[in-house]
């Protein structure tokens with residue numbers, strides 16, 4: 326199988342619709358066109374033609390498009406038949422193409438060819454899938470920014486700076502210049518520290534992008550009976566979790582998807598946290614602890630207005646499963662203010678943001694919405710956003726850690742080791758854009774695409 330064999334697939338979703346698009350890419354495309362529509366149409370212009378099968382029967386009439394290599398999505402000769410969106414018809418059109426020597430495309434194979442032919446780098450190719458899968462308009466627009474190469478450009482620039490720094494450092498080892506060695510080490514060290522800062526900044530933005538693409542996870546936790554399930558229902562706008570005065574009602578984690586500020590959120594209602602010997606309740610708390618560990622944001626609900634600090638309150642609950650929450654943002658939600666009574670409000674105090682609400686009648690919910698948006702940094706300027714994936718975050722983290730040990734002393738004492746760290750950091754970063762990617766990684770990435778893309 327060579328890269329120039331011709332692939333074909335339906336590019337529109339399965340089912341019936343106004344239009345169905347069949348796409349083919351590869352060296353047979355001119356022959357496919359000649360056979361199906363009589364001749365090769367003018368490049369890049371929509372032409373109305375009859376689509377004829379091998380026996381001279383007209384299957385449909387529609388627009389045909391021809392993109393000669395290399396100015397096409399895949400970089401190869403490519404054509405599209407815009408037919409009516411009927412699955413039998415599209416199948417018959419595909420069969421004509423197969424009879425002429427094309428073969429069914431694997432998932433993502435069009436985009437894979439675009440990558441192999443240098444039309445897109447790997448992060449851009451991944452962004453194609455993220456544009457299609459986008460869980461909200463905001464995530465989709467951010468994926469489009471990655472597709473345009475915004476993220477890749479920043480990665481490529483860092484790779485170039487890492488390489489420059491390494492070359493300069495190696496140069497100063499091989500050919501010490503006029504500067505005294507200490508001054509050289511100082512100059513190179515300052516340069517590397519700036520690079521590390523650049524990596525950290527890009528990592529921060531990529532984390533935000535990854536969260537945007539995957540949706541943020543929010544865990545609602547707290548003691549039994551404080552109104553966690555009531556809050557989930559209020560935020561979801563529907564009765565999803567059972568609300569009851571009986572403590573320990575919620576035992577499993579209940580997840581609800583919603584959209585806030587254009588971002589997809591998954592809310593998790595959890596079992597109340599307390600010291601308990603009940604096996605099922607304990608399992609519920611273990612699951613709550615899991616939801617906490619993987620959450621981007623924790624809403625710690627309480628009906629005790631005196632609660633001030635996250636750490637102290639978690640301690641006081643006495644639940645054996647409670648985990649470290651230092652990785653997530655935490656908002657303390659003071660519920661049931663109607664009983665105090667007091668006005669809804671929002672304050673920053675000790676180690677957390679405090680919001681005062683009454684979930685049952687919806688008082689203060691808009692304040693909680695605003696706090697959620699701020700805590701999840703949903704207010705980042707849209708034009709600065711791009712999507713990223715867990716794979717990209719790992720590479721950025723590894724590259725940053727590679728430079729983690731570099732200091733002035735090391736630049737002085739072991740410049741060749743520092744140069745080696747710079748080389749490894751650049752290599753790791755380059756996997757993001759696919760300049761150094763294994764076939765296994767490519768297989769894994771493209772297999773998750775839909776067929777026809």
Ligand SMILES: Nc1nc2c(ncn2[C@@H]2O[C@H](COP(=O)(O)OP(=O)(O)O)[C@@H](O)[C@H]2O)c(=O)[nH]1
Nearest residue numbers: 550551552553554555568569570661683684685
């Ligand atoms: N007064 C008052 N009661 C509430 C409020 N929110 C929830 N409750 C009540 O508190 C009890 C426990 O609620 P629930 O949501 O099941 O708590 P959970 O155990 O934390 O999930 C129920 O009787 C609710 O009706 C509120 O804002 N004000």
Ligand SMILES: [Mg+2]
Nearest residue numbers: 553554574575
């Ligand atoms: Mg509950």
